[in-house]
């Protein structure tokens with residue numbers, strides 16, 4: 001039977017063909033297997049590398065978490081919370097800066113918000129009737145308290161832009177010559193541009209508020225203004241400026257009360273000491 005089969009293939013032994021085919025299949029199989037093996041080894045290497053990389057990332061994340069935790073606890077120890085940081089980030093630090101004859105507020109500075117002072121508190125004919133938005137509630141409380149105490153306290157001036165200030169100074173210069181520098185434009189310059197300073201007067205004085213120191217309203221302010229966050233910027237015999245009893249600046253209730261209780265003046269404090277009160281400026 002087998003011999004019959006052999007004979008059917010033109011002298012080529014079918015066994016040899018069969019063997020060649022088998023070897024071919026086996027060879028291909030082996031070749032494919034080796035390829036798979038190679039690929040598997042390569043994938044394993046990649047996987048190991050990826051795992052190593054993941055592990056490094058994990059270590060990195062843990063290190064960063066440790067740093068954040070450490071910062072958080074340090075801030076907690078300092079009494080600083082996220083709320084405080086947020087408050088500081090939204091409080092204009094210019095509002096508690098000391099301004100002098102050499103350090104002026106930038107001429108382009110404009111307060112974040114300005115509020116119209118209620119007309120009933122304005123000196124009739126007064127043109128400057130705006131105040132820093134967040135200062136207004138405190139100024140209104142002060143004015144209401146003063147009026148309840150029988151003091152006819154009025155606002156003679158408040159926010160002044162750089163342009164207004166320059167014009168005002170020129171007007172004074174025309175009327176009073178170089179002496180103008182001594183009594184008006186320079187002193188409250190930056191504080192009025194900040195929008196946190198006001199010049200007070202009374203019904204009786206009107207525009208003649210240079211005599212403000214002799215008014216009972218001035219005495220009332222000395223005793224009470226700190227409760228509403230206001231301080232006298234340029235007190236008598238201060239080392240910086242001419243005495244301006246009518247010019248009061250908002251510095252916050254906390255700082256104003258400290259200054260009042262310790263009988264100190266804003267401009268005598270170190271700027272770093274003042275900056276500590278920035279966070280509670282509008283409380």
Ligand SMILES: [Zn+2]
Nearest residue numbers: 188198199247
């Ligand atoms: Zn002033």
